[in-house]
Amino acid sequence: MRPITREECPPDTLHRLLGGVTFYKELILADQAQFELLMSMTRFGIADQGEIILHKGEPANVLYFLLRGELEVLADDETTLNLISAGEILGVMAMVMNDTRSASLRVKSRNAILAGVEYANFRDAEEMSMFSLETKIRFFRMINSNIRWNIEKNRFAHPDHPLVHRLRTIPLFTGPRDTEAELEALHHQSEVLAQLLCDWNSASID
Numbered sequence: 001m002r003p004i005t006r007e008e009c010p011p012d013t014l015h016r017l018l019g020g021v022t023f024y025k026e027l028i029l030a031d032q033a034q035f036e037l038l039m040s041m042t043r044f045g046i047a048d049q050g051e052i053i054l055h056k057g058e059p060a061n062v063l064y065f066l067l068r069g070e071l072e073v074l075a076d077d078e079t080t081l082n083l084i085s086a087g088e089i090l091g092v093m094a095m096v097m098n099d100t101r102s103a104s105l106r107v108k109s110r111n112a113i114l115a116g117v118e119y120a121n122f123r124d125a126e127e128m129s130m131f132s133l134e135t136k137i138r139f140f141r142m143i144n145s146n147i148r149w150n151i152e153k154n155r156f157a158h159p160d161h162p163l164v165h166r167l168r169t170i171p172l173f174t175g176p177r178d179t180e181a182e183l184e185a186l187h188h189q190s191e192v193l194a195q196l197l198c199d200w201n202s203a204s205i206d
Helices: 013-020 023-031 032-041 092-096 135-157 164-168 180-205
Strands: 044-050 052-055 063-068 069-076 079-083 104-107 111-118
Touching: 013 023, 013 063, 013 111, 023 044, 023 135, 032 111, 032 135, 063 092, 079 164, 092 135, 092 180, 135 180
Parallel strands: none
Antiparallel strands: 044 111, 052 104, 063 111, 069 079, 069 104
16 A cells, blocks of 8 residues: 555545545534644555555554445455445454454455554543544544444344343443543443454354
8 A cells, every 4th residue: 555646636535535434524524623633644545456455463553444445354365254345444443452453455446545543643531632532532432333333243143142241231421421531431432342342253253
């Protein structure tokens, strides 16, 4: 994957593609300054068909959004396990757990455009010198929704799985929204949900 050029994707096209990502879209509407800050820290890359863009075992310290194209999730023998479509997020579970990537990704479409942001910019729930409380809350709401969506897919396929009970024990935040307490709760939930999804995936492999 190489950095994208203005010729390959002009800034107005990038903005339009980012409009399909809820996190960026919310910032555009709610806080232009925070959106511009995020844009300045976002890496944009493009990869060609057949290129492996992320490799199994690599550190998962960057959160990627697939803006255009389609990716294949590869097994160790390079057979296709799953497909990732535009608008989806890549590698959330490994990122939250500070783990390595569990699979390699290969471009299936003619090309793929991705946006990446460093998780280190959001990990510390108490550090607000760069991104605001509201921005970090939006970020972790997005992370938790993504992990829950993947867990719900598993639950739908296996409603009697033993880990379904564990999902029901994870408390939902019921306090005032848009507060430091909500951010702390969302941060904790992301770790608990990521561990549950990891355990579920491991049990499926076993």
